Amino acid sequence: xxxxxxxxxxxxxxxxxxxxxxxxxxxxxxxxxxxxxxxxxxxxxxxxxxxxxxxxxxxxxxxxxxxxxxxxxxxxxxxxxxxxxxxxxxxxxxxxxxxxxxxxxxxxxxxxxxxxxxxxxxxxxxxxxxxxxxxxxxxxxxxxxxxxxxxxxxxxxxxxxxxxxxxxxxxxxxxxxxxxxxxxxxxxxxxxxxxxxxxxxxxxxxxxxxxxxxxxxxxxxxxxxxxxxxxxxxxxxxxxxxxxxxxxxxxxxxxxxxxxxxxxxxxxxxxxxxxxxxxxxxxxxxxxxxxxxxxxxxxxxxxxxxxxxxxxxxxxxxxxxxxxxxxxxxxxxxxxxxxxxxxxxxxxxxxxxxxxxxxxxxxxxxxxxxxxxxxxxxxxxxxxxxxxxxxxxxxxxxxxxxxxxxxxxxxxxxxxxxxxxxxxxxxxxxxxxxxxxxxxxxxxxxxxxxxxx
Amino acid sequence: xxxxxxxxxxxxxxxxxxxxxxxxxxxxxxxxxxxxxxxxxxxxxxxxxxxxxxxxxxxxxxxxxxxxxxxxxxxxxxxxxxxxxxxxxxxxxxxxxxxxxxxxxxxxxxxxxxxxxxxxxxxxxxxxxxxxxxxxxxxxxxxxxxxxxxxxxxxxx
Amino acid sequence: xxxxxxxxxxxxxxxxxxxxxxxxxxxxxxxxxxxxxxxxxxxxxxxxxxxxxxxxxxxxxxxxxxxxxxxxxxxxxxxxxxxxxxxxxxxxxxxxxxxxxxxxxxxxxxxxxxxxxxxxxxxxxxxxxxxxxxxxxxxxxxxxxxxxxxxxxxxxxxxxxxxxxxxxxxxxxxxxxxxxxxxxxxxxxxxxxxxxxxxxxxxxxxxxxxxxxxxxxxxxxxxxxxxxxxxxxxxxxxxxxxxxxx
Numbered sequence: 015x016x017x018x019x020x021x022x023x024x025x026x027x028x029x030x031x032x033x034x035x036x037x038x039x040x041x042x043x044x045x046x047x048x049x050x051x052x053x054x055x056x057x058x059x060x061x062x063x064x065x066x067x068x069x070x071x072x073x074x075x076x077x078x079x080x081x082x083x084x085x086x087x088x089x090x091x092x093x094x095x096x097x098x099x100x101x102x103x104x105x106x107x108x109x110x111x112x113x114x115x116x117x118x119x120x121x122x123x124x125x126x127x128x129x130x131x132x133x134x135x136x137x138x139x140x141x142x143x144x145x146x147x148x149x150x151x152x153x154x155x156x157x158x159x160x161x162x163x164x165x166x167x168x169x170x171x172x173x174x175x176x177x178x179x180x181x182x183x184x185x186x187x188x189x190x191x192x193x194x195x196x197x198x199x200x201x202x203x204x205x206x207x208x209x210x211x212x213x214x215x216x217x218x219x220x221x222x223x224x225x226x227x228x229x230x231x232x233x234x235x236x237x238x239x240x241x242x243x244x245x246x247x248x249x250x251x252x253x254x255x256x257x258x259x260x261x262x263x264x265x266x267x268x269x270x271x272x273x274x275x276x277x278x279x280x281x282x283x284x285x286x287x288x289x290x291x292x293x294x295x296x297x298x299x300x301x302x303x304x305x306x307x308x309x310x311x312x313x314x315x316x317x318x319x320x321x322x323x324x325x326x327x328x329x330x331x332x333x334x335x336x337x338x339x340x341x342x343x344x345x346x347x348x349x350x351x352x353x354x355x356x357x358x359x360x361x362x363x364x365x366x367x368x369x370x371x372x373x374x375x376x377x378x379x380x381x382x383x384x385x386x387x388x389x390x391x392x393x394x395x396x397x398x399x400x401x402x403x404x405x406x407x408x409x410x411x412x413x414x415x416x417x418x419x420x421x422x423x424x425x426x427x428x429x430x431x432x433x434x435x436x437x438x439x440x441x442x443x444x445x446x447x448x449x450x451x452x453x454x455x456x457x458x459x460x461x462x463x464x465x466x467x
Numbered sequence: 468x469x470x471x472x473x474x475x476x477x478x479x480x481x482x483x484x485x486x487x488x489x490x491x492x493x494x495x496x497x498x499x500x501x502x503x504x505x506x507x508x509x510x511x512x513x514x515x516x517x518x519x520x521x522x523x524x525x526x527x528x529x530x531x532x533x534x535x536x537x538x539x540x541x542x543x544x545x546x547x548x549x550x551x552x553x554x555x556x557x558x559x560x561x562x563x564x565x566x567x568x569x570x571x572x573x574x575x576x577x578x579x580x581x582x583x584x585x586x587x588x589x590x591x592x593x594x595x596x597x598x599x600x601x602x603x604x605x606x607x608x609x610x611x612x613x614x615x616x617x618x619x620x621x622x623x624x
Numbered sequence: 625x626x627x628x629x630x631x632x633x634x635x636x637x638x639x640x641x642x643x644x645x646x647x648x649x650x651x652x653x654x655x656x657x658x659x660x661x662x663x664x665x666x667x668x669x670x671x672x673x674x675x676x677x678x679x680x681x682x683x684x685x686x687x688x689x690x691x692x693x694x695x696x697x698x699x700x701x702x703x704x705x706x707x708x709x710x711x712x713x714x715x716x717x718x719x720x721x722x723x724x725x726x727x728x729x730x731x732x733x734x735x736x737x738x739x740x741x742x743x744x745x746x747x748x749x750x751x752x753x754x755x756x757x758x759x760x761x762x763x764x765x766x767x768x769x770x771x772x773x774x775x776x777x778x779x780x781x782x783x784x785x786x787x788x789x790x791x792x793x794x795x796x797x798x799x800x801x802x803x804x805x806x807x808x809x810x811x812x813x814x815x816x817x818x819x820x821x822x823x824x825x826x827x828x829x830x831x832x833x834x835x836x837x838x839x840x841x842x843x844x845x846x847x848x849x850x851x852x853x854x855x856x857x858x859x860x861x862x863x864x865x866x867x868x869x870x
Binding site: 046047304400401403416425437467 | 491492520525545569570571574582591593596597611614
Binding site: 029030090091092093097098118119120121122123124126127138139142145146189192193204205208209211212215225226227462463466 | 682683684685686687689690691693694696697698699710712724725727729730732733737759760761762763764765782783785
């Protein structure tokens with residue numbers, strides 16, 4: 015198994031095993047458990063691959079009943095791993111003995127690049143992290159920066175943020191439901207969910223100009239007011255949506271196949287989940303009602319009446335029920351926001367941070383200077399650090415910003431819920447079947463953009 | 468002295484170096500040798516900081532300690548938060564791993580190791596997690612270049 | 625009135641809406657077609673089959689993959705183009721839509737999967753990140769998937785609208801030769817040849833013109849610029865090895 019063998023040049027995937035061996039050799043240390051698994055799952059030459067298959071067959075022939083564990087490589091390009099997640103599964107027949115998730119295939123260097131951008135420009139990068147909940151990403155980031163600036167956001171802006179965050183929660187759960195159904199074989203659910211999601215993306219396009227990766231929340235509020243006709247369309251959507259959720263439930267909730275595949279799968283006691291740092295619907299399905307919108311309310315959530323769906327079984331079916339109920343609760347919040355949306359400015363009026371309205375540039379010299387400074391250099395944030403956490407559709411999304419007093423961040427770190435939740439994959443999947451592993455990863459709902467950043 | 472510091476001092480006298488409150492957040496700086504004792508005290512203490520929200524790091528090349536670790540703890544069910552800070556040192560930065568206190572710190576510390584080069588003593592699986600396994604250097608350090616392609620007419624990438 | 629005309633009766637056809645898009649009935653060959661025979665060249669027949677059922681490989685990486693899934697949604701049904709059947713295995717797919725940012729760690733995987741696809745195969749680079757690196761110009765993102773695999777169609781956007789991706793697929797289909805059109809590579813080659821021919825015929829006038837505009841004796845040849853050929857396989861894999869580790 016020579017690492018300099020030119021034969022391995024034809025097997026690009028074997029490169030990762032070679033990398034692990036090179037790194038260990040360079041640093042004069044033994045392979046860590048993950049590296050050992052990566053190095054052993056790949057055959058380095060076609061001859062070796064053939065040998066391994068043959069060895070297994072011969073073993074089965076000569077000593078029937080004896081099984082060698084099979085190391086199966088699932089991903090990174092796999093239809094049902096929710097993105098580029100690589101799972102190296104050690105199988106004993108159909109039973110999963112051990113699973114090692116390997117991530118990093120979508121590592122974009124967002125945190126490094128944010129240090130080169132001004133505080134504003136970083137919003138466009140941060141929004142592309144967890145790409146199913148872009149509003150959640152920028153909410154966490156802008157909240158963190160507003161904390162550092164000790165800035166107050168006007169009420170109308172906060173309520174608009176709540177409205178869009180809840181619409182985003184529904185959109186994210188629709189993708190989760192559609193793709194989970196697709197992975198487990200319920201293909202029609204996919205088309206139903208994407209039909210609704212198209213309408214939601216139309217709403218997002220009305221408000222921000224983009225269907226995804228919006229850049230609508232601004233430090234200090236929202237960049238623009240709601241367009242005319244938006245509120246009516248959201249009302250129409252909120253009226254229609256409960257019937258659609260009933261449709262999904264009619265398809266899945268009582269479905270014996272769905273229940274067979276999801277009940278009793280992937281159970282872990284709540285305190286173990288907490289010790290692993292898991293948050294979000296995965297934790298709430300295990301019995302702990304930890305929802306940051308209730309526990310430490312932000313952005314005006316304390317004004318709204320809604321329940322936090324919780325379950326006690328902690329299996330995949332419970333996680334599914336929790337998320338579907340969350341969609342209904344989000345609709346409740348949306349109704350309340352629409353009924354009580356206050357009038358007022360949509361962004362703070364601190365001219366040192368927020369752009370002045372365009373008409374002012376025509377008659378106010380000060381506004382012109384502020385505009386120039388903000389666009390060319392950016393605003394300064396006082397030195398310090400802040401951590402702001404929100405409840406994204408997947409769990410606790412936090413943003414830790416460190417400022418050194420300048421126009422660019424010194425450090426931006428996003429605490430992504432999927433990154434931490436994926437650590438629970440191994441404990442949840444051990445002892446189950448391979449098919450259950452698919453169902454468990456589906457209900458953990460990882461989004462690799464957030465995992466790898 | 469707040470409750471948090473009192474608990475830490477009770478478990479491990481002399482661990483707390485400083486504490487302050489800024490923008491409504493409590494930050495306690497502890498000595499890096501005592502970080503595991505501090506975390507254990509907070510997890511088992513009356514406030515029950517059962518959830519480790521985040522383990523992260525920031526690079527300050529001009530400071531003597533250089534790599535400033537930040538541990539964000541959340542109490543369940545109250546939701547109270549506290550940040551523990553520790554400096555890991557400039558040459559051969561090393562600090563003890565808190566995976567014995569919260570297993571969820573595993574990947575978070577691996578990410579810090581990958582991006583900053585801080586070693587975690589006692590970590591069960593310390594290898595790169597985000598970058599390719601044989602990557603050279605630690606990208607989030609301040610002296611690591613941003614990389615990518617040169618863009619004309621733009622000094623800010 | 626009988627729906628089925630009796631034998632021997634003249635068959636009345638519906639009036640053609642646009643003669644340009646239909647077979648020209650004055651053309652004797654097309655008259656054969658209207659009697660029920662299908663005459664075509666083998667190339668056009670193959671092009672018709674290829675463009676009617678392009679099966680993409682599932683290769684969604686990041687945000688663009690969500691918009692790619694939206695082309696399958698009921699609103700913009702990609703099944704109209706026969707391309708709704710995303711194959712899990714690259715062995716059975718014709719098209720690789722690189723949807724999302726390509727990172728250094730993922731680059732060898734992309735190349736591996738591209739190599740596993742069977743000929744003929746095409747690549748659509750969807751989105752700004754796959755085409756040029758997009759917003760992310762840093763150590764971790766490969767600045768364009770065409771550094772690793774040859775790309776046929778680039779679809780800009782961040783993310784492109786699903787309609788944008790569909791237009792990309794439409795452009796690809798025209799490139800392959802859908803609807804009996806000439807594949808555009810042949811068109812380009814033919815135009816280049818015609819231009820070169822014209823330049824040769826009008827060489828003297830061109831030389832005079834250049835003399836006047838340059839103001840001094842000029843003996844440049846009037847050759848049109850050469851378009852670089854598609855990146856060769858070996859070069860692409862060498863670049864892949866480069867982009868991956870170093």
